[in-house]
Amino acid sequence: MAEGRLFVTGTGPGKTDYTAPAALEAIKNADFICGYTPYVDAVNEYISPDAEVFTNGMTGETERVEKAVEAAQAGRNVALVCGGDASLYSLASLVYEKTANTDIIEVIPGITAALSASARLGAPVADDLAIISMSDLLTPWEVIKKRIDAVNAGDFVCAVYNPRSRKRTEQIEHALRVFASRGNLACGYVRNSHRYGETMWAGRLSELNTEDLDMSTVLIIGCKKTIIKNGKLVTPRGYTDKYGE
Amino acid sequence: MAEGRLFVTGTGPGKTDYTAPAALEAIKNADFICGYTPYVDAVNEYISPDAEVFTNGMTGETERVEKAVEAAQAGRNVALVCGGDASLYSLASLVYEKTANTDIIEVIPGITAALSASARLGAPVADDLAIISMSDLLTPWEVIKKRIDAVNAGDFVCAVYNPRSRKRTEQIEHALRVFASRGNLACGYVRNSHRYGETMWAGRLSELNTEDLDMSTVLIIGCKKTIIKNGKLVTPRGYTDKYGE
Missing domain, CATH: 3.40.1010.10 (Tetrapyrrole methylase, N-terminal domain)
Known part of the structure; x- marks a missing residue:
């Protein structure tokens, strides 16, 4: 057949x-x-x-x-x-x-949530990017922890999928403590990005309330050069440095 | 107005x-x-x-x-x-x-080249992912090097954009030397992914000819668990480990 x-x-x-x-x-x-x-x-x-x-x-x-x-x-x-x-x-x-x-x-292929959320938050994802999930259902927590450290060492803009569930609340707290070593980074999240019931927030790590995060939310943590402009997250790519302004 | x-x-x-x-x-x-x-x-x-x-x-x-x-x-x-x-x-x-x-x-937002190339090569991009560019036009080489090390330390599947231009040939050689410390990883590239004139290759790091790479190519380097099956790159997510087989 x-x-x-x-x-x-x-x-x-x-x-x-x-x-x-x-x-x-x-x-x-x-x-x-x-x-x-x-x-x-x-x-x-x-x-x-x-x-x-x-x-x-x-x-x-x-x-x-x-x-x-x-x-x-x-x-x-x-x-x-x-x-x-x-x-x-x-x-x-x-x-x-x-x-x-x-x-x-x-x-x-399809449009992934990191890019959907980035579009709603402004333009935090502009160059090198790391995408990680906080779910330890299929990936051991030891591996996730190693990747959190790597993201931090590389000063990557980072999109976090599945940041928090009702039962799994500690992993994101750990990640944010690690990321805070780079400063009070710009960050934001979108729940139900490009879907019905979309909500979003942008600000600084210290203002982020992790209880707002759930499995329908993507959290984006900026790199050191990510700024907030008019409430939007923007990671300059360097054109203005390079070509004057 | x-x-x-x-x-x-x-x-x-x-x-x-x-x-x-x-x-x-x-x-x-x-x-x-x-x-x-x-x-x-x-x-x-x-x-x-x-x-x-x-x-x-x-x-x-x-x-x-x-x-x-x-x-x-x-x-x-x-x-x-x-x-x-x-x-x-x-x-x-x-x-x-x-x-x-x-x-x-x-x-x-749109479908980015990492996911377009991944779809053509099989399913190398299956969970945590790092995306980096070898172009040092807007990002200093020192930053790119730091990120290559981070990707390697985190054992991320990595999509490399702009891997090589006519004038910029050394950066990708450096990256591949770093990545080889994890073993003879599965990898592949797609030139003109989902476009006219698409070509692709998959194999092992040791078989990769970097002269085949150019600015229209996305290179994907697997993580340690990425396998090659019937010429396709596959990164198992862990369902078969978790739920038996």
Whole structure:
């Protein structure tokens, strides 16, 4: 039996205004759709009425991927619907792990939350960038701690995903204590960036209330040169230094 | 006189299939379009025939931004067209620096080259990620070196932008020597990712020919756990460790 295609699609921050047309096209043409319920709901209008849809909840990642792989191997045209980018803190790598004939896979990238949040906060992400997650579900805390130290040593602008959950509150406090060694850095967060119910804040590390952070929030910590202008975070790239002003 | 709006639009890797509809909409509605010539050419079909278009070449960034800001301040509806994301190694921060009333600015994020290249190479970018540029035009080499060391210490998957130009060849050699201390890491590059003339390669650090790298190439160096499967780079996220197999 001929194998189908397996499109791993990143749908961006949430509204399809920010989803690549290539991802929407793959979703439209799929006869089997698979994904986390809220991500699939967000692209509902693009799903063919004839498509079969499988959705599940958090921690259902492995089952979701297995369903998608099986369907593609059975000759179906599959779209696995991921939020944000299709790879970054997402499912593309698990799809590669679970698929024998990887030629059937096509990953369609998306706008990741760091860049969505940066756009809302001004332009804190302007050059070299580190992206880290505070979730120790899949990455040991020792590794995360090592990376926090590395980000700090490199004076990277840093986007923090999954900064805090109801049960996991200490990790972000540790990270912020480390980052504070560089000074009272400019920082900001966006909850539900580019989605319904979006809220945001920008200020200095000392003013940040970590109780405002949750799993729908991306926190951006500036580097030493990041400034605040009219309430927006801006990391100058150096054009004005270089070419006068 | 009422001020206009200034949309700083990231158009993604190059083909409009990968450009957010929100960016295409801003371009369509603009009466003044401003950008680097190849980026504006790529969205040509979306530009209104009535719009005024200003394009220039490399090193014209400051002039481009000043034209855009002036036009918006004069009441026009402006789209500044940027490749990739609108902020990351791009112009949004300079726009914020040059604009007095920053309320007129809206940054529309885009798919950045690290994620475009990752999608083509498999799924090397799967969790924590560092993005660095080898260009020392705006960032001092001492800062870049410090960040190379930090990336290495944190065992980050690393996307390297602007890895090598005709005149700048030593920086990437230095970075690769540093990264080799972690072993013969899996790595790969994509030239013209998701664009016409796309080429790519994946293998091990020891097999990488740096003469293949240029300013249109993104190089991705895996972390210690990145594997090569059927010629694709895959960084397992840990689902198979965690939930058995």
